[in-house]
Amino acid sequence: MAKKFKATLDRRAAINRILEKRGDALVVTGLGSSCYDVGAAGDHKNNFYLWGGMGAAAMMGLGLALAQPKRQVLVITGDGEMLMGLGALATIGTQGPRNLSIIVIDNELYSETGMQPTHTARGVDLAGMAKAARFPRTATIYNDAQLKTWVPKLYAPAGSAFVAIKVNDTRYPMAIKLRDGAHIKNRFREALLGNAAFD
Amino acid sequence: MKSKKKPANWPNDIYEVFKQVGIKQVAYVPDAGHTQLINACNADKSMKTISLTTEEEGVAMLAGTWLGGEKGAMLLQSSGVGNCINLLSIMNECRFPLLMIVTMRGEWGEFNPWQLAMGQGTPPALQNAGVVVQRVDRAKDVGEFVSAAAQLTFNTCRPVALLISQRIIGFKDWSK
Numbered sequence: 126m127a128k129k130f131k132a133t134l135d136r137r138a139a140i141n142r143i144l145e146k147r148g149d150a151l152v153v154t155g156l157g158s159s160c161y162d163v164g165a166a167g168d169h170k171n172n173f174y175l176w177g178g179m180g181a182a183a184m185m186g187l188g189l190a191l192a193q194p195k196r197q198v199l200v201i202t203g204d205g206e207m208l209m210g211l212g213a214l215a216t217i218g219t220q221g222p223r224n225l226s227i228i229v230i231d232n233e234l235y236s237e238t239g240m241q242p243t244h245t246a247r248g249v250d251l252a253g254m255a256k257a258a259r260f261p262r263t264a265t266i267y268n269d270a271q272l273k274t275w276v277p278k279l280y281a282p283a284g285s286a287f288v289a290i291k292v293n294d295t296r297y298p299m300a301i302k303l304r305d306g307a308h309i310k311n312r313f314r315e316a317l318l319g320n321a322a323f324d
Numbered sequence: 325m326k327s328k329k330k331p332a333n334w335p336n337d338i339y340e341v342f343k344q345v346g347i348k349q350v351a352y353v354p355d356a357g358h359t360q361l362i363n364a365c366n367a368d369k370s371m372k373t374i375s376l377t378t379e380e381e382g383v384a385m386l387a388g389t390w391l392g393g394e395k396g397a398m399l400l401q402s403s404g405v406g407n408c409i410n411l412l413s414i415m416n417e418c419r420f421p422l423l424m425i426v427t428m429r430g431e432w433g434e435f436n437p438w439q440l441a442m443g444q445g446t447p448p449a450l451q452n453a454g455v456v457v458q459r460v461d462r463a464k465d466v467g468e469f470v471s472a473a474a475q476l477t478f479n480t481c482r483p484v485a486l487l488i489s490q491r492i493i494g495f496k497d498w499s500k
Contacts, residue, residue: 306418
């Protein structure tokens with residue numbers, strides 16, 4: 126299958142461009158490279174890093190967005206992780222949280238397991254699937270100019286958003302060592318809820 | 325031959341416990357045994373009900389629910405328990421609470437042989453995944469057991485599954 130575009134964006138540059146505007150947004154990562162990338166952009170108490178549970182990120186974002194309707198929730202994950210939980214698009218689409226943005230860093234590869242192609246390399250259109258699942262705002266992003274126009278939209282509580290950002294296949298080392306799940310959860314809740322975290 | 329049954333009390337007992345405990349998000353994959361409870365939760369404007377495509381979505385979602393400071397519960401039937409297994413690792417690693425109310429098939433008076441694998445497999449599968457498994461066999465005890473399971477999960481931050489015996493849900497005579 127001929128590709129229309131060659132992906133030139135760098136995954137960490139793309140995530141930095143998004144997270145430099147995070148304000149008080151809450152962030153959930155998928156496992157693998159997107160987890161490390163978000164850590165590399167700067168650790169934050171309101172980052173929840175999934176180091177396992179492949180396929181969980183989007184639905185975790187939904188539960189969080191429903192519990193915190195006044196806060197913007199960003200899910201930052203990979204194409205392989207998203208493909209493992211595609212039903213989540215339908216579930217989120219029917220719930221329609223205004224404050225949830227799902228960002229797929231799409232290198233079209235399973236980069237943790239030996240760079241095997243994912244279905245997005247074979248033409249599967251994740252943003253198209255999200256649109257068909259009733260996400261009101263969707264896009265596939267190929268370049269920095271498109272990304273710049275989308276960053277403010279990702280923080281606007283104007284309806285569920287889904288963007289697939291096509292990135293090149295550069296791999297980076299793990300930039301975050303924080304792996305203890307109970308600590309990551311308790312830290313997140315205390316930063317968000319204060320003393321009520323321990324009620 | 326189908327006889328008209330009057331509504332059972334135990335689904336409403338679960339709903340009342342949900343109200344007392346402060347359950348705000350109810351995720352479910354529909355099950356005939358949970359019909360009354362799903363309808364009661366859907367009718368309650370103070371609860372968000374979330375219809376899932378598969379049970380593992382509910383495990384992930386309820387981790388996010390707790391992360392955001394709300395309490396939730398998942399309604400499922402035993403055949404959906406296997407769908408949850410890998411994502412239950414999140415609950416254990418992070419010590420998230422998880423309240424699963426599982427209506428049982430494949431045990432008391434089952435007629436469908438395809439239900440037996442997960443019906444009989446549900447308790448050991450959940451236990452192997454690190455879930456505290458409790459079981460209620462009498463309709464009059466359901467409310468008390470849900471209340472106890474809720475206290476256990478939300479105060480110890482461990483995943484808990486309450487299995488509701490197929491005997492409570494009712495015997496279908498499929499010979500007629």
